Amino acid sequence: MLARAYKDRIYDQLARVGKTLAAPKRLELLDLLGEGPCTVEALARQTGLSIANASQHLKVLRGARLVETEKRGLYVEYRLADPSVALLCRSLRELAVQRLSEIDEATRRFLDERSPIAEAAPLGRDELIRRMQAGEVVVLDVRPVHEYLAGHIPGALSIPVAELAERLAELPARREIVAYCRGPWCVMAIDAVERLREHGFAAHRVEIGVVDWQAMGLAIERGARL
Secondary structure: OHHHHHHHHHHHHHHHHHHHHOOHHHHHHHHHHOOOOEEHHHHHHHHOOOHHHHHHHHHHHHHOOOEEEEEEOOEEEEEEOOHHHHHHHHHHHHHHHHHOHHHHHHHHHHHHOOOOOOOOOOEOHHHHHHHHHOOOEEEEEOOOHHHHHHOEOOOOEEOOHHHHHHOHHHOOOOOEEEEEOOOOOOOHHHHHHHHHHHOOOOEEEEOOOHHHHHHOOOOOEOOOOO
């Protein structure tokens, strides 16, 4: 009985994490926090939630000790409690992609409805690394600046997708550009490639984000690029 009670207690705690993750918006919040610390106001805006609803979801995540808070002036900033939380979300994503054909179907449908200029087949990880090592491409980080500062692919330029149209002159016209954002389901890199190609740039995207980059054992840079 002692052994049974011990096992029950352990699995109760595992289920506690599982129950916390059993909400689509909480998974999205964790994905966003995997890119770097963020305020509840910014998280609410990016997930389409009210501040009250975002706060409630974050409270549940904090109760399961998956996120932590830190006071920053007038704002409270949320962050992942540990890098392993981001790896857990990545593992869940990979398992879901392998087992649920609905994810691939939804992705194909979304891309089919985009402009014909959008790229359906992204550049692969190994090809990206090869071209980076050969100096053949400019890697472009199109996420918000605070996410870039929290961590980015080494050597990447930071131009948020919302600023891209006004900052095209900063990009070399004769070099291939590879854009990335938050991972395979983030549309910012798709938007960036469309805009770049409309202006005559040779542009591609990669589906990997910073969490994927780190999971492959590759180093990231933090702070501004000099």
